[in-house]
């Protein structure tokens with residue numbers, strides 16, 4: 401059996417995080433400049449059934465059987481084997497690597513799951529289709545995120561901009577005109593699970609206030625869809641700014657995020673907001689392509705650990 405590898409991109413949420421968990425629409429885009437990769441090779445000397453997983457960046461170098469149920473990489477390998485009905489697969493090695501920052505709201509967990517599901521199933525001769533990959537990656541997300549909306553696994557599996565509503569099939573955006581986003585990392589890693597749980601507790605304490613804010617975010621996502629699909633990109637900036645303000649009211653922003661959002665706007669970005677679970681992680685700024693260096697420099701001066709430029713197009 402020849403070696404097989406698969407990769408999956410990162411993602412950013414253009415509009416709609418948190419509200420999407422409560423059934424409102426959101427827009428997510430793939431970030432092709434960063435990716436997770438899984439490479440599967442035959443383990444020639446090992447007995448059948450032996451699966452070895454190596455992920456040097458997170459210190460994993462172990463047999464599948466030695467990894468706990470809760471380990472997300474092991475869960476993805478087990479999910480692929482189970483989907484194929486294989487209890488004793490031929491011996492194999494799975495090597496995982498990623499350039500997506502961990503716990504930064506760029507979908508590193510879902511991308512690793514998608515890459516593993518694809519590489520392991522293809523290596524074993526039965527590549528899972530996108531629908532299967534997305535559904536299994538969602539189950540793995542549930543192990544770690546509690547109540548994920550499903551937006552991460554969907555945009556990462558299909559690697560296309562989507563208008564996402566929880567529980568509904570993917571609805572791809574018709575991007576009329578490509579646009580440029582700059583992603584800047586605060587360097588503060590925060591598990592999405594905690595931010596989602598905090599919003600849930602606040603919603604339970606005051607449902608009318610939070611439902612109003614979620615509905616406002618959903619409206620912004622609908623307006624952003626028409627801006628993207630009509631090519632009126634300049635309309636998108638103010639929608640992102642408005643989304644950030646509501647995320648501040650949801651108390652998922654932080655001084656570091658607010659500082660980067662302000663720096664991006666001052667340097668000429670058309671709009672900026674936090675992206676993902678918040679309380680740390682990344683911001684997203686909409687920029688004219690010829691201003692991306694200027695805005696990137698301003699973000700680095702304001703404390704960004706790193707920046708990524710990405711173009712959103714149909715694919």
Ligand code: PMV
Pocket residue numbers: 413416417418419420421504505506507545547548549550551552592596675676677678
């Ligand atoms: O994984 P993150 O940090 O990009 O967050 C995903 C977006 C949330 O709406 C906060 C959670 C979810 O499951 O949709």
